[in-house]
Amino acid sequence: MNSEPYLIKQVSLFSENKPGRLAAMAKAFLDEGINIKAFSIAEADGFGVIRVLVDRTKDAYLKLSSMGFNVAYTDVIAVEMRDEPGGLYEIASRLADASINIEYSYAYSGKEKAVLILRVDQVEDAVQHIREAGFNLVMQQEFS
Amino acid sequence: MMQYWDPRIELMSEEKLQDMQYRLLKYLVYRLYGFSPFYQRRMKEHGVHPDDIESLSDIKKLPFMYKQDLRDHYPDGLIVNDQEELVRYHVSSGTTGKPTVVAYTQRDLDNWTTSLARALTSTGLCRGDVIQVSYGYGLFTGGLGLHYGAERIGATVVPMSVGNTERQIELMQDLRVTAIACTPSYLLHIGEVAEKMGVSIKNNTHLKRAIVGAEPWSEKMRDRIESWLGIKAYDIYGTSELSGPLFTECEAQAGFHVWSDLILVEILDPDTDEVLPHGQRGELVVTMLQKEGLPIIRYRTGDITAFESGPCSCGRTHPRLQRLSGRVDDMLIIRGINVFPSQVEHTLMGIKEVGEHFMIEIDRINSLDDMLIKVEIAPDAFSDKIPDLIHIRKNVEHQLKNQLNVSVHVELADPGSLPRFEGKAKRVIDRRSM
Numbered sequence: 001m002n003s004e005p006y007l008i009k010q011v012s013l014f015s016e017n018k019p020g021r022l023a024a025m026a027k028a029f030l031d032e033g034i035n036i037k038a039f040s041i042a043e044a045d046g047f048g049v050i051r052v053l054v055d056r057t058k059d060a061y062l063k064l065s066s067m068g069f070n071v072a073y074t075d076v077i078a079v080e081m082r083d084e085p086g087g088l089y090e091i092a093s094r095l096a097d098a099s100i101n102i103e104y105s106y107a108y109s110g111k112e113k114a115v116l117i118l119r120v121d122q123v124e125d126a127v128q129h130i131r132e133a134g135f136n137l138v139m140q141q142e143f144s
Numbered sequence: 145m146m147q148y149w150d151p152r153i154e155l156m157s158e159e160k161l162q163d164m165q166y167r168l169l170k171y172l173v174y175r176l177y178g179f180s181p182f183y184q185r186r187m188k189e190h191g192v193h194p195d196d197i198e199s200l201s202d203i204k205k206l207p208f209m210y211k212q213d214l215r216d217h218y219p220d221g222l223i224v225n226d227q228e229e230l231v232r233y234h235v236s237s238g239t240t241g242k243p244t245v246v247a248y249t250q251r252d253l254d255n256w257t258t259s260l261a262r263a264l265t266s267t268g269l270c271r272g273d274v275i276q277v278s279y280g281y282g283l284f285t286g287g288l289g290l291h292y293g294a295e296r297i298g299a300t301v302v303p304m305s306v307g308n309t310e311r312q313i314e315l316m317q318d319l320r321v322t323a324i325a326c327t328p329s330y331l332l333h334i335g336e337v338a339e340k341m342g343v344s345i346k347n348n349t350h351l352k353r354a355i356v357g358a359e360p361w362s363e364k365m366r367d368r369i370e371s372w373l374g375i376k377a378y379d380i381y382g383t384s385e386l387s388g389p390l391f392t393e394c395e396a397q398a399g400f401h402v403w404s405d406l407i408l409v410e411i412l413d414p415d416t417d418e419v420l421p422h423g424q425r426g427e428l429v430v431t432m433l434q435k436e437g438l439p440i441i442r443y444r445t446g447d448i449t450a451f452e453s454g455p456c457s458c459g460r461t462h463p464r465l466q467r468l469s470g471r472v473d474d475m476l477i478i479r480g481i482n483v484f485p486s487q488v489e490h491t492l493m494g495i496k497e498v499g500e501h502f503m504i505e506i507d508r509i510n511s512l513d514d515m516l517i518k519v520e521i522a523p524d525a526f527s528d529k530i531p532d533l534i535h536i537r538k539n540v541e542h543q544l545k546n547q548l549n550v551s552v553h554v555e556l557a558d559p560g561s562l563p564r565f566e567g568k569a570k571r572v573i574d575r576r577s578m
Contacts, residue, residue, distance in 0.1 A: 012528030014521060016558050044530045046537075047556045051528060068560040070521055074528040103529060119528075 003127040006137040007075040009057045010117070014070035015041075015048045025050060028067060034060050037143050038117060040106035051106070053078075053117065055144045076119045078138040079130055081107070083114040091116055091135060098129045146395075146458060149265040149297065150258070153405055154460045161404040161461060166200045168433040169408065173197050173206070176439055180224050182217065183439065203408065203431060204419065209443045214244035214385060223247045225437055235283045236384050246285070246384050247437035253292070255434055256387040259403055260293025266394035266401065266458065267353060267378045269323055271298030274350075276316055278326035278334075279358065281305040285388025286358055290325045293389075299323070306330065306566045309337045316349050323353040325380070328361040328369065332500065333564045335373055346374030355380050355392055359569050360468055360486040364493030365500065366397075379467045383447075385440055386432055391465075399452035399464030406434055409463065410442070411450060414472045425450040427472050428465065446472040448484070476506065476572065478513045481550040485571055488517060491547045497525035497536045501562045506574045513576065515552040517544060520559045 015021040022041070029036060039052040051074070054060045064071045081087040088107070095102060095118075103119040115138055120126040130137060148154045156164075173194040176183035187193065190207040197205065214222065223230070225247070232248040248256070269275065275294045279286030287305055294301050302319055304312055306326070312334060315321070324331065331354055338345050345351055354369065357380035369377045381400050382389035386407070391400040402409050407430055411420050414427040428447045432440040448471065452464035470484030477483070485504060492502055499520040507514045519540060527533060533556060540554045565571075 010528075012526075014526050014533070014556070014558065016556070016561065021558075042530050044534055047533065049528055049530060049533070068558065070523055070526040070559050072526050072528055 003124045005139060006077050006127050008078055008140045010074045010076045011052050011054065011057060011060050012072045012074045013050045013064055015050055017046050017048055028063050032059055032063050038108045042104065053143055076117050077127060079116045080136040080138060081114040081116050083109055087114060094129055094133050095126060098125060100126045147265050147270060149262040154262060156461060158461050162200055165404055165408055165433060169203060170197055172433060180439060182222055206442050209441055215242040218242050219245045223437055224439055225249055230437055234285045234384055249436040252387060252435055252437050255406055256289060257292045257296050259390045259406055260289060261296040262403060263392035264293055265297055267355065267392055268395050269299055269353065273299040273322045274302060274319055275299050275323040275325060276302040276304050276321045278304045278306055278312060278324055278330065285384045289388035309334055310341060313338045313341060313343055316351065320350045322350050324351060325355040327358050328356040328365055329359060329565050329569050331356055331369060351375050357381055360470055362486060362490040362493055364490060368493060383445060385443060386430060394458040394460060396457045399466050401460050401462045401464050404462050407432055422451050423453050448472060478515050478550045483548050483550060487547055488544065491544050492519060495540055495543060497522055498540060502571060503562050504572045506576055508576045516555060517552050518555045518557045518562060520562055521556045523559055
């Protein structure tokens with residue numbers, strides 16, 4: 001199955017663990033009029049990785065690169081969840097049954113829907129299983 | 145076709161050179177015994193008289209001279225000539241203590257310039273070249289030394305000095321510069337700034353050679369400079385006490401030739417003061433055979449190097465020294481192990497996931513030395529997965545431990561966040577004494 005249409009470009013950036021790095025990124029987005037749809041921070045001993053979904057991915061990438069940030073695109077998928085108890089379980093158990101490993105994940109719960117963002121090792125399998133189970137995948141253009 | 149500035153001297157047999165060195169040494173010692181109160185006192189204290197110097201190897205009978213001697217006699221206590229015989233002063237920065245003053249007679253300037261004229265010619269530089277001198281001009285010897293050396297051989301000099309990197313790059317293009325003299329870290333900085341300006345040193349300039357030194361660098365750094373910038377990089381050596389920059393590698397790029405008619409070099413064990421077997425690494429100790437204003441005998445440079453063995457393919461008969469691998473006083477003692485910052489640099493240059501810039505921070509934690517090395521993660525090595533980044537960090541720690549024989553902590557930093565140095569790099573922050 002072609003997973004291509006369901007891949008969403010996430011902007012990931014390396015960050016030293018010191019005050020002001022998140023603010024610097026956020027200020028850049030403010031200056032460029034880029035809207036953040038979802039983000040997470042993963043932290044390790046001494047550094048962190050900020051992952052962010054925005055409405056204008058390429059602009060965000062170029063702006064952050066020009067500021068000297070270490071930036072990369074990463075493909076993730078975004079699954080709509082039921083915003084009620086069991087919503088996450090339905091999806092997570094489905095992937096577990098298919099032995100698909102989640103490398104990392106974060107989520108947001110908005111006015112209209114809750115969305116689970118996933119980075120998985122076998123993206124084609126994941127898309128197939130999620131779609132077969134009747135879940136809706138959010139496409140990139142829905143973020144812009 | 146190999147070019148020589150002064151083939152009569154540069155190709156002279158080693159036997160004749162040593163004979164010349166003995167005569168110059170003998171003359172020097174008698175002159176100083178007669179005219180330098182400092183040297184006469186030192187030699188008397190040491191129980192040696194000029195008559196005791198009966199062969200070149202008798203140099204080991206003479207007392208050492210230390211940087212501290214220059215500082216103790218600030219400003220002019222060691223200068224032999226009357227002031228009206230002097231034509232220039234240079235003064236060291238004094239960042240590590242009292243400044244030191246170096247005085248030059250006209251003959252001192254001539255010898256300095258001649259030394260560089262031979263050296264620059266040996267790198268292939270000649271009349272028709274345009275050389276940008278991006279060492280500091282002024283009290284520091286680098287700028288003016290290279291300036292007069294390059295002018296002597298008929299090259300066109302652009303006296304840039306340090307700083308204002310964008311203008312350096314503009315003029316490099318506009319004046320069709322073919323060679324640059326600067327520190328290796330500044331050359332890399334120029335390369336980075338040029339790329340930001342959309343200028344490729346390799347494709348958009350006429351640059352062919354760089355004469356780099358004044359700070360430790362490595363063979364891997366040379367590889368990176370040469371492949372990235374599309375030029376040849378030649379090592380240069382000299383310190384203000386010896387006049388300034390004096391010697392460079394020749395086109396063979398296999399150690400810098402030290403001109404035997406100007407300098408007598410010894411490599412000693414810094415702890416025992418014993419002469420080391422040929423080829424072994426130790427402290428460079430120099431005697432300037434023809435220096436007048438500020439005489440230098442058995443001066444402990446604090447620089448660590450070794451003789452290159454065998455004759456040089458360029459035909460020059462003068463001995464060659466390896467690129468400096470550190471300084472006796474840069475040597476860090478970490479949990480009892482001697483560590484040179486140059487070893488850290490050498491290791492990092494071989495790891496593609498990290499850049500060549502680094503900082504070393506040393507603390508004492510629970511009475512144990514703790515060495516932290518900050519490195520920048522290369523843009524194309526950045527992965528969004530934490531385990532990949534941790535793996536890179538562990539790999540750097542592992543390779544550094546193998547090289548240094550002491551375990552270190554590594555911290556990953558944002559690209560461009562570590563300090564860049566336009567003069568001598570100061571990459572070590574030692575908080576143990578604070």
